[in-house]
Amino acid sequence: MSDSAAEQKGMASKAHAEVHSDEEATLEGKSYRLKIFRGDAEGGKEVEYEIEAIEGMVVLDAVLKIQAEQANDLAVRWNCKAAHCGSCSAEINGRPKLLCKTRVEEYEGQEIRVHPIRAFPVIKDLVSDVSWNYGVSAQIQPFTTSEQAPFTMYEEDVERLYEPKKCIECFMCQDVCHVLRTHHKHPEFAGPRFFVRSQWLEMHPKDEGNRLQFLKEGRGGVQLCNITKCCSEVCPVGIHITDNSIIPLKERVADEYYDPAKWLMRKIRGRRNGSSNGNGGTRSTHARAGIRTNG
Amino acid sequence: MAYGDIARSTTGVLRRLPWWTGPIAVTAALVGFGIYVFVTVMLFDRGEYENYLSPFYSPPVGGESFLPAWLSPAIFILWLPLGFRATCYYYRKAYYRAFFWDPPACSSKAQQRELRGPEHYRGETALFVWNNIHRYFMYGSFVLLVFLTIDTVRAFLPEGSFGITLGSLIFLVNVSLLWTYSLSCHSLRHVIGGSVDCYSCVKGGNARRKAYNWLSVLNRQHALWAWLSLFSLLITDVYIRLLLAGVITDFRLV
Numbered sequence: 430m431s432d433s434a435a436e437q438k439g440m441a442s443k444a445h446a447e448v449h450s451d452e453e454a455t456l457e458g459k460s461y462r463l464k465i466f467r468g469d470a471e472g473g474k475e476v477e478y479e480i481e482a483i484e485g486m487v488v489l490d491a492v493l494k495i496q497a498e499q500a501n502d503l504a505v506r507w508n509c510k511a512a513h514c515g516s517c518s519a520e521i522n523g524r525p526k527l528l529c530k531t532r533v534e535e536y537e538g539q540e541i542r543v544h545p546i547r548a549f550p551v552i553k554d555l556v557s558d559v560s561w562n563y564g565v566s567a568q569i570q571p572f573t574t575s576e577q578a579p580f581t582m583y584e585e586d587v588e589r590l591y592e593p594k595k596c597i598e599c600f601m602c603q604d605v606c607h608v609l610r611t612h613h614k615h616p617e618f619a620g621p622r623f624f625v626r627s628q629w630l631e632m633h634p635k636d637e638g639n640r641l642q643f644l645k646e647g648r649g650g651v652q653l654c655n656i657t658k659c660c661s662e663v664c665p666v667g668i669h670i671t672d673n674s675i676i677p678l679k680e681r682v683a684d685e686y687y688d689p690a691k692w693l694m695r696k697i698r699g700r701r702n703g704s705s706n707g708n709g710g711t712r713s714t715h716a717r718a719g720i721r722t723n724g
Numbered sequence: 725m726a727y728g729d730i731a732r733s734t735t736g737v738l739r740r741l742p743w744w745t746g747p748i749a750v751t752a753a754l755v756g757f758g759i760y761v762f763v764t765v766m767l768f769d770r771g772e773y774e775n776y777l778s779p780f781y782s783p784p785v786g787g788e789s790f791l792p793a794w795l796s797p798a799i800f801i802l803w804l805p806l807g808f809r810a811t812c813y814y815y816r817k818a819y820y821r822a823f824f825w826d827p828p829a830c831s832s833k834a835q836q837r838e839l840r841g842p843e844h845y846r847g848e849t850a851l852f853v854w855n856n857i858h859r860y861f862m863y864g865s866f867v868l869l870v871f872l873t874i875d876t877v878r879a880f881l882p883e884g885s886f887g888i889t890l891g892s893l894i895f896l897v898n899v900s901l902l903w904t905y906s907l908s909c910h911s912l913r914h915v916i917g918g919s920v921d922c923y924s925c926v927k928g929g930n931a932r933r934k935a936y937n938w939l940s941v942l943n944r945q946h947a948l949w950a951w952l953s954l955f956s957l958l959i960t961d962v963y964i965r966l967l968l969a970g971v972i973t974d975f976r977l978v
Contacts, residue, residue, distance in 0.1 A: 523832035634922035653847035659830035680914035687856035
């Protein structure tokens with residue numbers, strides 16, 4: 430190793446050590462008060478617990494420590510503890526968070542109030558029944574194509590599909606959405622998670638399905654969304670749900686149902702509202718229409 | 725202090741602010757701007773000073789002798805940018821939160837303060853369904869932007885020859901911000917490339933994809949452009965009002 434490299438390594442480790450010792454200095458011997466919801470669908474109350482902080486402790490660690498040492502019957506759902514599975518979503522001080530990704534030191538000087546996600550029925554303590562979401566998912570027309578896999582697809586056609594595929598289904602966007610949480614529009618509104626899924630399907634170059642009618646007139650209810658962006662604010666994987674999923678879908682719905690020029694064109698061509706899958710079409714629809722493609 | 729430290733401390737401070745500070749700040753800014761525009765348009769039938777024309781009065785349409793004096797060009801024009809902003813996806817978020825408290829903020833505490841009960845919430849299916857005509861306001865706004873760009877060129881031509889003044893620089897910043905705000909529009913992004921599923925299947929698909937990606941970069945800061953362009957409009961008009969009132973004189977740089 431050259432001198433400069435060794436020097437750099439030394440600097441890096443020294444810098445790390447300093448941060449490390451700072452953290453130890455701030456967390457050493459500190460205790461945090463957690464108020465955790467204890468109860469079920471019938472009702473419940475907050476119960477206060479005090480724990481001693483450990484360096485790097487996340488709220489899930491604190492809850493599991495309480496479960497191990499103070500309240501063995503405390504119910505909490507978790508799995509990967511790495512912000513990948515989306516199981517441990519809950520509300521911390523009134524905002525949806527992944528328990529495994531939220532450090533207790535973020536709440537220094539404040540009490541930490543942990544509740545289950547409230548847009549869905551509580552089963553026990555911090556566990557909610559999110560099965561409603563799987564029912565909605567089943568109602569969305571799945572990926573539909575007349576082509577035989579494996580497909581040849583081009584990077585330029587699929588680059589927009591990476592972002593929606595990052596979703597870990599933590600359902601925090603569903604929880605923070607006031608249409609579900611406050612207005613209880615569950616029977617007529619799919620929620621941000623399923624707009625992300627619908628956007629992925631609608632923009633897929635090989636998909637031939639049509640979900641615009643579902644989104645506008647059916648179970649989707651995209652027009653009930655008033656784009657206040659709470660879903661984007663809470664997404665733990667950083668999906669720009671409103672800008673890149675909901676608004677593009679609203680624009681497609683506007684194309685089909687609210688644009689007088691496009692309505693006139695449809696009348697001339699003799700096509701009904703909501704009968705297209707977006708405007709760009711797919712390779713197979715273009716092939717049927719005799720449009721030459723590169724692929 | 726490093727940039728990261730500043731960002732972290734700013735985020736920390738913002739996070740600790742009560743939830744109602746956001747809606748109140750937005751309400752104050754939008755109401756303040758609305759009052760300024762209303763009073764200006766009602767009090768003054770012109771906004772021209774030498775080679776400067778206030779963006780509220782451009783293009784100078786109307787002004788026929790048979791029309792009453794209060795029917796200034798601003799009355800004929802302002803509905804278009806006003807409609808563009810009122811139906812803009814960012815401003816929709818801002819006023820649903822600030823004016824309608826629908827919801828005022830994202831925390832559970834704030835959502836409990838929503839004014840409308842579940843039985844009255846209609847989202848964008850009732851009155852606000854009109855927001856779907858945003859794209860038509862966008863087309864019209866681009867026409868106005870051409871006039872504002874011509875006004876900016878004129879601002880650099882004091883007394884018929886090229887010159888740089890403080891006023892011309894204000895015009896340049898204003899028109900640049902207005903173009904950036906308009907180009908970052910979600911509807912434009914949709915028209916250019918968002919509506920296409922398969923770029924390699926359509927004619928000019930690659931150009932549309934590149935334009936879409938470029939507009940998407942601008943779109944990420946749409947809210948910022950919305951506010952900056954709103955304030956730049958205000959500053960440009962105030963500057964002209966001050967010149968007209970003789971409170972200040974234009975500072976010539978070149």
